[in-house]
Amino acid sequence: MCENRYFYGGQQTELRLDLQALIHHNNNSTTVRWAMADLVFFDCNCRLGPDQFAAEGVPLDAESLLRMMDRVGINEALVYSSLSVLYAPSVGNRRILENTSEHGRLHPCWVLLPDNTGELPDQALSLMLKSGANAARLMPSHHRFSLSEWCCGPMLGELAGAGVPVFLDYGIEHWSGNNVDWEAVECLCWTHPLLPVVLCGLGMADNRFLYPLLDRHPNLRIDLSYYQVEGGVEEIHSRFGAKRMLFGTAAPKSDPGCAISYISYARIPEPDKAAIAGGNLKKLLQGVKA
């Protein structure tokens, strides 16, 4: 027997596992070969690296992450470093380049901070783009900063000028919380209309905030890793178009299967499904100006 820890709604739960039983399960599994004609899944919300809270068996290095992706059928992933979250972005951003350099299916994403404190190198955006990282993640709650112009204005302006997609992560742990600073999202999208903003981890109780923002701001998109509104893909597709949604898993913290089936079973035309599964993210990354 061993102890494994999970987080749920900010609370820690311990689940003791019968490892023998689990090993039996894993030995029965097979890696699936996915047909070329299938949807191409490009995960926009994936984390890589050490995590002191992770349960045993959670894929934390590139090789095991790729094995997980093979097993469930995820072709590529945009990955940020766990060290940027659990330690420091300055270290995590270096590490994610090292960890992805030999794996063409894993695309690095930097976690940025406002430049007022000098924690990231000078010309961070330029360095980021030269290193091949074409996406940025901002975590204003976790890293304790404001998205307002007085705090992030210059950085946001540079990102918008280069067309770098920004993944906005408010650290949502459960749909019932009120984590997102919706006023800040509105202000960000309004002030920087050319900045592609992807709001991460929204849940099934966010539509009353989300719809008016999607309506007002064509540069706003969402990651579907936790969205799970019944008929939600179809509804956003119908109201705002397929390009406003991106496939994301929040793996390996979350199980990736739910996010896959949420898209594969969506009742929308196949080309739009393909755009959500991977095409939209690919276009965003290709649209970055060096």
Next chain:
Amino acid sequence: MTIAERARRGEPLNELRIIDAHAHLGCIHPCHITAPAVEEKISAMDALGVEKSAVSSFLAIGPEVERGNDELAEAIRRFPDRIICYAVVNPRVREQVIPELTRCFDQLGMTAIKLHPHFHGYSIEDSICEAVFEFANSRACPVLSHSFGSPDFVRRTSGKYTDMKIIPAHVYHDGGRIDLTKLITVARDTHNVFLDLAFSVVPYATVEKIAAIAGADKVLFGSDSPMMAMSFQIGKVAFANISDEEKRMILGENARRVFGE
């Protein structure tokens, strides 16, 4: 093709005869429910190849028990082969429990019971629930409850009401409040406790871990649809690192046993 391969392609899994053991009709106030009606439920089921959904009324687990049960009865009337109905009662209104359950079972065609202690303001461990358990035991029917209390209570109840099927809902949802491993172990050790997989936060490999401890024969696919998407919730089973035989059990075979279908 495997179940995972087919799910990745979005193919309906009709021949698995899937039963969603935890679903609803209607609305719930924090959420924009895009599909509250039974026709929309059937459409969502068809997309996945779900044969039946076991449904309770959001209205009944909220402010209007009888009216909610009546609305649900209309769904059975229209889709008798697709809908299994949970009768809802509020044990705090003691004098209504047995008459309402009797009406639901004998007149409205319902075959299971749903309790929502959180929404109706009581504890499942209160003695007021004993009348519900006695009724369920006499009908040998399932009782799904949003929370089924402590693992020790579940174990005691399992031993006292041996013909009732006990379904603690949202097994993972109770993280932090109960000893999850102990609850899963109770399911393993008892003949009439089954674990519902409807939960919004799905940590990596959760289904694998629950099935490994409790046994795949004690786990039920549930979605909480339309509060959560059936197509989202099914992914945790369809892509789990377990055998297809175990997936068949979780997705349908176990529920057929529990609901007598």
